[in-house]
Amino acid sequence: MLIELAHFALILAFGMSIAQTIVPMVGAQKGWLGWMRFAEPAAVSQALLVAFSFAVLTWAFIVSDFSVQLVYLNSHTDKPLIYKISGVWGNHEGSLLLWVLILALFGASAAWFGEGLPNTLRARVLAVQGSVSVAFFAFILFTSNPFIRLENAPLNGTDLNPLLQDPGLAFHPPFLYLGYVGLSMTFSFAVAALIEGRVDAAWARWVRPWTLAAWMFLTVGIALGSWWAYYELGWGGFWFWDPVENASFMPWLIAAALLHSAIVVEKRETLKSWTILLAILAFGFSLLGTFIVRSGVLTSVHAFANDPERGVYILAILGIFLGGSLVLFALRADKMQAKGVFGAVSRESALLLNNILLAVSCFVVFVGTIWPLIAELVLGRTLSVGPPFFDAAFTPFMIALGLILPLGSILAWKRGVLGRAKVPLGVLAFFALACAGLAFAIQTGRSSLGPLGLALGIWIVGGALVDLALRTGRGSGVDRLGRLTRLPRADWGKMTAHTGLGITFIGVAGILAWQIEDIRVAQLDTPYEVGRYTFTLTDVQQLRGPNYVTTMADIAVQRGNGTPYTLNPENRFYPVANMPTTEAAIKNGFLQDVYVVIGEPQANGGYTVRVYIKPLANWIWGGSILMALGGLLSLTDRRLRVAAGASRPQSNAVPAE
Template identity: 70%
Template sequence: MITELAHFALILAAIAAVVQMIVPMIGAAKGWAGWMEAARPAASAQVLLTGFAFAALMRAFVVSDFSLAVVVANSHTDKPMLYKISGVWGNHEGSLLLWVLILALFGATVAWFGRGLRTSLRARVLAVQASVGVAFYGLILLTSNPFERLAVPPMNGQDLNPLLQDPGLAFHPPFLYLGYVGLSMSFSFAVAALIEGRVDAAWGRWVRPWTLAAWLFLTAGIALGSWWAYYELGWGGFWFWDPVENASFMPWLIAGALLHSAAVTEKRETLKSWTVLLAILAFGFSLLGTFIVRSGVLTSVHAFATDPLRGNVILGIFTFFVGGALLLYAIRAREMTARSAFATLSRESALVANNVLLAVGAFVVFVGTLWPLAAEMFFGRTLSVGAPFFDAAFTPFMIVLALILPVGAVLPWKRATGKAVRPLRIAAAAAFLAAALAWTLGTGKPILAPLGVGLAVWVIAGAAVDLAQRTGRGSFAQRAGRLRRLPGADWGRSVAHAGFGVTILGISALLGWQVEDIRVAAVGERFEVAGYGVTLDDVTQGRGPNYTTTMADMRVDKGGREIARLHPERRVYPVAGMPTTEAAIRSGILRDLYLVIGAQQEGGGWAVRTYIKPFASWIWAGAIIMSLGGALSLGDRRLRLAAIRRKAAPASGVPAE
C-alpha cells in the first residue's frame, strides 16, 4: 500500500512541477502577482510529495521488500544496514529519485528564503527550475519507475555491487548529486535573467551562493570518490581519469570559473555575458555527466545503467535545455553590455585569466573523455585516452592557474600598478626555498616534483599574504583584531586557495617520490622497501556479514622497531560472485604505508604489493580545506543580505517583499 501511495505521490509531484513551470511564468509576463505567487506553494508541495516517495523507497530497502524489482536487484537480507540505505541511490532508478528530490529541494529553498529577490525574477527562476524537474519526472515515470512491482517476489535479493559496499561510496553519490543539481539553480537564474533581459550586480550576488554551494558539494563528493578509489580498489592511485570521474570534474572546473566570474559581475557589473554563459555550461556539463553515467556509451566501473533508451531520453533533455538556453543567450547577448572598463593589470583581468584557464581545462577533459566515442562513431577506430594525454594536456593550465591565483587576490579592482604585487615577494621567496629544499632532498628524482612543491608553497603563502594585506597597518593586536573581523567571504577565498595549494603539494610529492614494490612473499618472510621492513606473519580465512575474506597479518618495522601491524584483505561476495581488494593503510602526516595482499601463487607464496606514499593524505586534506573555505564564504550571510537590500529593491522598480 505504501508503495502505491509513493508512486501516486510522485505523479502528483510531477503535476505540481507542471503547474510551477507554467503559471508563474505567465504571471511574470503579464504582471499578475497572484500567478507569480503560485510558484511558492507549488514548490513546497513538490518537495513534500517527492520526499514522501523517497522515504517510502528507503523503507522498502530497509525492510527488504523484495516485491519491488529495484530492491531485488540492489539489496540482500544479509547486507549491513548502512548499505541497505545506500542501496537506495546505488542504482539508476533510486538515484534518479534522489536527483529530483534534491532538484525540488533547491527550488523550494528559493521559494522559502528568496524574499529579497524581485518577485518577477523569483517567479521565473522557480518556473525554469520546475521545467527541469518536469523532464526528470517524465524520465522516472516513463522509463525508470523505482516502484515497479514483481508478480512473484523472490526469497532474497541479488545484492548491491560489492564495490559500492563501502562507507566512502555510501556518501559519495549524495554529495555529487547535491553539486550536480545545485548547478541547476545557477542555470535557472541565468535563463530567468535572459528572459527578463536584465543581468546586474544584484543578480550576480544571488547566483554566487548557489554556485558556491554546488561547488562545495562537488568538492566533497569528488574527494570522497578519490579517497574510496585510493583505499578500496587496491591499485594505489587517487585519480584514474575514468569517464565518470571526469563527468564530475568538468562541472567542478566550470563552477570554479563561474564563482570567480560572478564576483566580477557583482563587484563591477562587467563580464555579465560570460557569467551567464558559464552558468549555462556548468549545468550542461552536469547533464552531460548524467548521460555518461546512465547511457552506457562509455565504459566505466562507476556506470549505473547501460540502457540506450534512457540514454537517448537524457540526451534529449540535455539538448533541449542546453540548446534552448544557448539559443536564448545568443538572442540576448548584445543586451548584456558591461558598465565599466578595466586595465590590463587589475583584479578583473586576473579573474578573466582564471576563467579562461578553468574553462579550457574543462574543454581538454571533455575532449579526452569523449574522443574514444567520436573516433568509433566517425572513424571506425577503437582507442582509449588515458592518463598520459590528460597529464600532458591538462596539467599546464593548472600550473598557470596556480601562478595567477595569488597575484589576482592582491590586485585592486579596475586598475593596478606593480606596487600591488610587492607583498608577494615573501611568498615567492618561500616558494623558491621550498623548491630548492625538495630538489636537494630528492636528488635523482623528476624535476617536476620540486617545482610542484614550490608552486604549492607559492599558492599557500600567497593566500596568507592576501589575508595579511587585509588587516592594514598597526600593532600586532590591532591587526589580529581586524583579521578576526574580516568577512567570511575574505576568509573563505584565502582558505580555499590555500587548500588548493595543499592538494598540489600532496599530488606533487606522491607522484614524484612514491616507492612501489611488487613481489611474491612466503608466510614468515621479511623484505625491505625504502628503509621499512615488511614481514608477512600469517594469512587466514574468515567470514564477514555477507562475504568471505582472505586476511593477511603483516608487520612493518623501521630500524628494528615495530611501527605498525596491518591487515590487508581479499574479499569475495558470494551472492554477487565478485571479489574486492581491501588495502591496509597506515596514514601519517608525512607518508602512508600501503599494503595489498593478492592471490596465492604456485609454491605457496602470496602476491604482495607495498607502496610508500609521501604526503598522500595532503591530497584529501587540501580538499577538506577547500570545502571549509567554501563553507566560510557561504556562511557570510550578513554581508550578502545587506548588499541585496541595498541593491535589489531600489534598482528593480518593483518593491522587494
C-alpha cells in the same frame, strides 16, 4: 500499499512541476502577482511529495521488501544497515529518484529564501526550475520507475554491487548530486535573467550562494570518490581520468570559473554575458555527466546503467535545455552590456585570465573524454585516451592558474599595482624556490615534478596568507590583529579555499613524484625491505564477514628501529553477488602512507604482495576538505545570504482578474 502511494505521490509531483513551469511564467509576463506567487507553494508541495516517495523507497530497502523489484535487485537480508540505505541510490532508478528529490529541494529552498528577489525574477527562476523538474519526472516515470512490483516476492535479494558496499561510496553520490543539481539553480537564474534582459550586481549577489553551495558539494563528492578509489580498488591511485571521474570534474571547473566571474559582475558590472554563459554551461556539463554515467556510450567502472534507450532520453533533455538556453543567449546577449572598464593590470584582468584557464582546462578534459566516442562514430576506430594525454594537456593550465592566483588576489579593482605586495610576494617566491631547491637536492634519480609542485603549492598557500594580511591595512600588530578578527567570513573562506588548493597541489606532486612501489611473492616469516621499511608476512587466515568470506593477511611492518605494527589486507568474496573485492590495508600518516595489498596464493606457497610508500597522500584529501570548508565559510557570510545593498524594486504587478 505504501509503495503504490509513493508512486502516486511521484505522479502528483510531476503534475505540480508542470503547473510550476506554466503559471508563474505567465504571471511574470502578464504582471499578475497571484500567478507569480503560485510558484512558492508549488515548489514546496513538489518537494514534500518527492520526499515522501523517497522515504517510502528507503523504508522498503531497510525492511528488505523484496516485492519491490529495485529492492530485490540491489539488496539482501544479510547486508549491514548502512549499505541497505545506500542501496537506495546505488542503482540507476534509485539514484534518479535522489536526483529529483534534490532538484525539488533546491526549488523549495529558492522559494523559502528568495524573499529578497524581485517578484518577476523569482517567479521566472522557479518556473525554469520547474521545467527542469518536468523533464526528470518524465524520465523517471516513463523509463526508470523505482516502484515496480514483482508478482511473486522472492525470499531474498541479489545484493548490492560489493564495490559500492563502502562508507566512502555510500556518501559519495549524494554529495555529487547536491553539486550537479545545485547548478540547476544557476541555470535557472541565468535563463530568467535572459528572459528579463537584465543582469546587474544584485543578480550576481543572488546567484553566487547557489553556485558556491553547488561547488562546495561537488568538491566533497569528488574528494570522497577519489578517497574511495584510493583505498578500495587496491591499485593505490587517487585519480585515473575515468570518463565518470571527468564527468564530475568538468562542472567543478566551470563552477569555479562562474564563482570568480560572478564576483566581477557584482563588483564592477562587467563580464555579464560571459557569466551568463558559464551558468548555462555549468548545468550543461552536469547533464552531460548524467548522460555519460547512464547511457553506456563510454565504458567506466563507475557507470550506473548501460542502457542506450535511456541515454537517448538524457540526450534529449541535454539538447532541449542546453540548446534552448544557448539560442536564448544568442538572441538576448546584446542586452547584457558591460558598464565597468579596467586596465590590463587589475583584479578584473586576473579573474578573467583565471576564467580562461579554467574554461580551457575543462575543454581539454571534455575533448579527452569524448574523443573515443567521436573516433568510433566518425573514423570507425576504437581509441583509448588515458592519463598520459590528460597529464600532458591539463597540467600546464593548472600550473598557470596556480601562478596567477596570489597575484590576482592582491590586485586592486580597475587599475592595480603590485608595489604594496612586492616585498611579501618577493620573500614568498624566494622561500618557495628555496624549498624546491632543497627538495631537489635531497631526492636522487627522480624528476623535477615533486620540487616544482612543492614550490607551486607553497606559492599558493603563502599567497593566500599574504592576501589576508594585506587586508588588515597598516598600523601596529595589535591593531592589525584586531582588524583580522573582524574581516568578513568571505575573506576567511577565500583564504581557506586557496590554501586547500595549494595543499592539494603539494599532495598530488608528492604522491606522483616520490611514490615507491614494490610487487613480489612474499613467503611466510621471511622479511624484506621496501624503502626504509621492513615487511614480514606472518599469517594468512580464512574468515567470514556479515555477507562475505575473506582471506586476511597479517603483515608486520617496522621502520628502522621503530615500534612494529601489523597491517591486515584482505581479499573478499561476496557469494550472493559472486564477486571478489580487494581491501587494501593502509597505515595513514601526515607525511606518508604505507599501503599494502594481498594477492593470490602462488604455487611455491607464498602470496603476491604489493607495497606502496605514498608520500603526502593525505594532503590531497586534506586540501579538498579545506577547499570545501572555505566554501562553507563564505556561504555563511551575510553578504552572500542576503542581497545587501540591492534594493528591491517596487512591483508593478497587478492581481490576476
